[in-house]
Amino acid sequence: MLSLVTKQALRLSTLTLFYRSYFQHRPTNMTLTSDIKPKVLILNAPDKAPIDSVAKLKEMAEFYSIEQASHDAVAGRIAEAVKEKGPFVAFVVFINWWSRPFPWPMDEALVGPLVETGCKMFSAGGAGYDFVDVKYMSSKGVHYANTPKMPALRTADSTAMMILQALRGSSEREADARAGKWFDPSKPLAKDARCSTLGIIGMGNIGKLVSEHMQHFGMKVIYYNRNRLPPDEEKGAEYVSFEDILVRSDVISLHCPLNEDTRHLFNKEVFNRMKDGIIIVNTSRGAVIDENALVEALDSGKVLRAALDVYEFEPQIHPGLIASKHTTLSPHAAVANETFERDQQMEILLNLESFLKTGKPTHVVNDVS
Numbered sequence: 001m002l003s004l005v006t007k008q009a010l011r012l013s014t015l016t017l018f019y020r021s022y023f024q025h026r027p028t029n030m031t032l033t034s035d036i037k038p039k040v041l042i043l044n045a046p047d048k049a050p051i052d053s054v055a056k057l058k059e060m061a062e063f064y065s066i067e068q069a070s071h072d073a074v075a076g077r078i079a080e081a082v083k084e085k086g087p088f089v090a091f092v093v094f095i096n097w098w099s100r101p102f103p104w105p106m107d108e109a110l111v112g113p114l115v116e117t118g119c120k121m122f123s124a125g126g127a128g129y130d131f132v133d134v135k136y137m138s139s140k141g142v143h144y145a146n147t148p149k150m151p152a153l154r155t156a157d158s159t160a161m162m163i164l165q166a167l168r169g170s171s172e173r174e175a176d177a178r179a180g181k182w183f184d185p186s187k188p189l190a191k192d193a194r195c196s197t198l199g200i201i202g203m204g205n206i207g208k209l210v211s212e213h214m215q216h217f218g219m220k221v222i223y224y225n226r227n228r229l230p231p232d233e234e235k236g237a238e239y240v241s242f243e244d245i246l247v248r249s250d251v252i253s254l255h256c257p258l259n260e261d262t263r264h265l266f267n268k269e270v271f272n273r274m275k276d277g278i279i280i281v282n283t284s285r286g287a288v289i290d291e292n293a294l295v296e297a298l299d300s301g302k303v304l305r306a307a308l309d310v311y312e313f314e315p316q317i318h319p320g321l322i323a324s325k326h327t328t329l330s331p332h333a334a335v336a337n338e339t340f341e342r343d344q345q346m347e348i349l350l351n352l353e354s355f356l357k358t359g360k361p362t363h364v365v366n367d368v369s
């Protein structure tokens with residue numbers, strides 16, 4: 001029997017061979033006719049997706065790849081690929097989540113040459129798509145497709161953990177234990193989930209799962225969303241106004257997208273309207289919160305604790321958040337686990353497969369059809 005390591009090595013070398021054979025000896029000036037496969041440009045290889053899901057697609061399209069680099073370098077590589085190997089019908093990004101710099105933003109300067117030569121579908125990993133100029137894509141009649149399924153449960157699980165950590169003040173207790181200090185009853189005691197109300201802002205896939213998780217811990221859940229959910233999707237959560245979230249919640253958890261309406265949704269004035277001793281949890285996007293205002297509110301005690309996975313200026317974390325004893329921090333890792341890259345790549349491939357078959361990706365964020 002082949003060892004796991006050997007199997008993995010074989011799998012990777014098969015992938016490499018597949019890409020090598022696909023990326024060499026391309027005919028130029030290819031036009032899209034029924035007997036010629038459409039061309040797809042990819043950024044990085046889908047190296048974690050099962051080989052079958054990749055092989056299926058090679059029957060349907062020809063793939064050319066470029067590698068991840070800075071925004072401007074990738075823009076140059078795209079322009080060159082379009083000129084030498086284009087036109088492409090789709091551009092999909094298998095971002096290496098951990099390495100920087102990212103090629104973002106995905107804007108006209110990056111994808112313009114693709115759009116101008118008829119590329120109709122763009123997809124990258126992540127439920128969030130604040131790094132994509134969707135307005136530009138919509139104005140050109142092209143789809144952007146995200147991957148909302150993969151992050152949902154992983155982020156919701158992490159959020160539940162962070163809500164419990166913040167309720168219990170676990171970071172400060174841990175810091176004491178590490179410093180050789182025993183339990184200090186003069187510090188604020190853990191808040192009881194069963195006596196606390198959780199206010200969720202943004203009741204999409206992640207918000208709904210967080211609501212279900214936290215009701216299992218006995219929390220009362222209220223939520224605010226642009227639109228009220230159908231009653232069968234509320235599952236015990238109560239729809240309230242934005243103002244009610246501020247005045248009734250003991251913990252507020254953010255699950256809304258970052259856009260022009262939500263940037264700095266939580267600012268100094270909004271913090272002042274919340275209950276004293278509020279707990280803030282954010283696993284959505286950092287810039288939904290004005291970080292200076294949050295640091296001030298933590299220092300004044302208006303905000304008792306904050307548990308954060310995302311930051312206004314990633315990968316920088318505000319020094320005031322690092323210095324505070326009342327924060328639990330992680331480096332945009334709520335979604336990350338051993339299987340997330342595999343599932344994210346598969347979700348991107350499904351978007352591509354659906355686009356190649358029907359002209360529309362599975363998870364389109366801007367329906368231009």
Ligand SMILES: O=CC(=O)O
Binds near residue numbers: 125126127128151335
């Ligand atoms: O941050 C993670 C995501 O957008 O899925």
